[in-house]
Amino acid sequence: MTIKTLIDKFRTSKVRETVICSLLAVLIGALLGLISGFFGRILEFIEEFRAEHYLILVPFLGLAGVLIIFLYKHFSPNSEQGLNLAIAYNMGEVDNNGEIKDFGHAQKIGQYPDGYVLLKLISNSIMLLFGASTGKEGTVATCGAAIGDYISRIFKARKYSRILLITGVSAAVSGLFQTPLGGLFFALEFSAVGILFYQALIPALIGAYTACYISKVCGLAAFSHTVSATASITPKVAFLIVVCSIVFGIAGRLFAGALHEAHRVYDSRIKNRYIGILIGGSIMAALLIFAARGRYCGTGAAMLSELLLTNTTHYYDFIIKFVFTIACIVIGFSGGEMMPIMTIGASLGAVMSQLTGLPFELTVVMGCTAVYSSATNTLLAPMFIGIEMFGINTTIYIAVTCIIAFAINGNRSVYTKQGHIPRYMYSALRK
Numbered sequence: 001m002t003i004k005t006l007i008d009k010f011r012t013s014k015v016r017e018t019v020i021c022s023l024l025a026v027l028i029g030a031l032l033g034l035i036s037g038f039f040g041r042i043l044e045f046i047e048e049f050r051a052e053h054y055l056i057l058v059p060f061l062g063l064a065g066v067l068i069i070f071l072y073k074h075f076s077p078n079s080e081q082g083l084n085l086a087i088a089y090n091m092g093e094v095d096n097n098g099e100i101k102d103f104g105h106a107q108k109i110g111q112y113p114d115g116y117v118l119l120k121l122i123s124n125s126i127m128l129l130f131g132a133s134t135g136k137e138g139t140v141a142t143c144g145a146a147i148g149d150y151i152s153r154i155f156k157a158r159k160y161s162r163i164l165l166i167t168g169v170s171a172a173v174s175g176l177f178q179t180p181l182g183g184l185f186f187a188l189e190f191s192a193v194g195i196l197f198y199q200a201l202i203p204a205l206i207g208a209y210t211a212c213y214i215s216k217v218c219g220l221a222a223f224s225h226t227v228s229a230t231a232s233i234t235p236k237v238a239f240l241i242v243v244c245s246i247v248f249g250i251a252g253r254l255f256a257g258a259l260h261e262a263h264r265v266y267d268s269r270i271k272n273r274y275i276g277i278l279i280g281g282s283i284m285a286a287l288l289i290f291a292a293r294g295r296y297c298g299t300g301a302a303m304l305s306e307l308l309l310t311n312t313t314h315y316y317d318f319i320i321k322f323v324f325t326i327a328c329i330v331i332g333f334s335g336g337e338m339m340p341i342m343t344i345g346a347s348l349g350a351v352m353s354q355l356t357g358l359p360f361e362l363t364v365v366m367g368c369t370a371v372y373s374s375a376t377n378t379l380l381a382p383m384f385i386g387i388e389m390f391g392i393n394t395t396i397y398i399a400v401t402c403i404i405a406f407a408i409n410g411n412r413s414v415y416t417k418q419g420h421i422p423r424y425m426y427s428a429l430r431k
Contacts, residue, residue, distance in 0.1 A: 255374075
């Protein structure tokens with residue numbers, strides 16, 4: 001076999017695809033590490049500043065919403081979409097039942113809107129500064145998808161656009177939360193239940209670890225808490241863990257269902273987005289101020305940290321955060337769902353600990369990950385995110401609760417465009 005023949009085979013092989021995408025993954029990871037690192041630090045400052053001055057800032061939430069809608073409508077209307085846009089680029093078409101009809105990629109739809117990344121970062125900063133009960137990871141993840149798309153255009157690698165989009169999402173989540181394996185599996189499975197995009201595995205892994213390293217260099221110290229408490233697995237403890245898992249699965253299912261129904265009702269009755277977000281934001285501002293002095297503003301990271309550090313909670317925390325998060329997302333403050341959902345799950349876990357007698361910290365982290373698994377209809381990502389955040393001692397407990405919660409969520413998801421294939425084919429290899 002001649003050298004020319006070997007070169008020709010390399011040009012048409014999967015090895016060439018992997019090598020090219022892996023090299024581009026280093027660049028994508030570096031860019032997303034910088035964005036995640038600096039944006040994460042900015043949001044930390046914003047959350048602290050708002051907590052100290054909530055009486056001055058939160059009353060203007062409605063006006064802040066008007067500004068956000070104005071920015072989107074006048075500069076890039078399509079940029080208002082979040083991870084659902086990434087799913088559309090990644091998956092192509094699905095039918096009315098969510099079944100995948102065509103594994104398309106970005107070439108079919110076009111390109112991400114110009115200015116998408118900047119608009120998403122600005123709008124998310126505004127909504128969190130003025131107290132919206134929403135997250136931040138959705139913004140960064142969609143920015144990761146957009147950067148993956150931009151890189152495929154700049155380097156004339158459009159046929160690898162899906163792989164680079166997944167790599168961007170993986171790098172974004174990893175850089176923000178410094179959970180590279182969690183970011184990897186979230187990117188591989190968030191688009192569709194029943195398919196893991198293994199062809200993107202190596203580039204996405206490289207992008208995730210690169211972004212994680214760069215974000216640490218930028219000075220971002222992502223949330224983590226090592227849980228040392230465990231519970232001996234007796235029949236009684238096993239039964240209580242299963243009961244908790246079912247409760248967590250139902251909570252995640254209810255969150256996804258309530259979010260969709262609230263969207264449907266709001267969209268059918270509110271035609272003027274400016275008036276809707278002005279009035280809705282003003283009402284939410286009043287409620288957020290009078291509900292424990294701004295306790296439920298923002299992502300909920302402060303609540304989660306307080307839960308694990310002080311082992312104290314209010315039994316109604318998960319209910320109020322549940323309602324406020326859905327209300328804020330529906331009226332237009334769509335920064336992300338991950339951290340609010342994890343906070344809801346952690347607060348519910350604290351209540352279940354008091355009811356069952358299971359170790360407090362352990363039940364909190366089980367609820368944190370299992371409710372997230374059920375609400376987003378993902379399985380592996382919540383497991384790895386939880387293990388990387390809370391330590392290896394939690395592995396078996398997080399795995400069991402996530403599996404049960406995922407199994408009973410009924411294919412509901414906060415991501416409305418998420419497709420699915422039959423779950424018995426969950427590990428199907430897509431190459």
